[in-house]
Amino acid sequence: MCDYVIKYGHAIGRAKRDIKIGEHVHVHNVESLTAVHSVCRGGNP
Numbered sequence: 001m002c003d004y005v006i007k008y009g010h011a012i013g014r015a016k017r018d019i020k021i022g023e024h025v026h027v028h029n030v031e032s033l034t035a036v037h038s039v040c041r042g043g044n045p
Contacts, residue, residue: 002040005030014040 001018004011005025013030023029031040 016040 001015003015005013005015005019011033013032016029016031019025019029
């Protein structure tokens with residue numbers, strides 16, 4: 001959890017939870033790197 005999500009060699013966000021291989025990646029399981037209330041930094045989901 002909270003690992004960087006990489007797309008085309010660039011970090012596009014952080015995983016809010018574990019993402020299985022082949023699972024769809026979208027706003028429900030990834031947060032923006034500019035999120036104000038970061039789950040990965042102890043904020044509210």
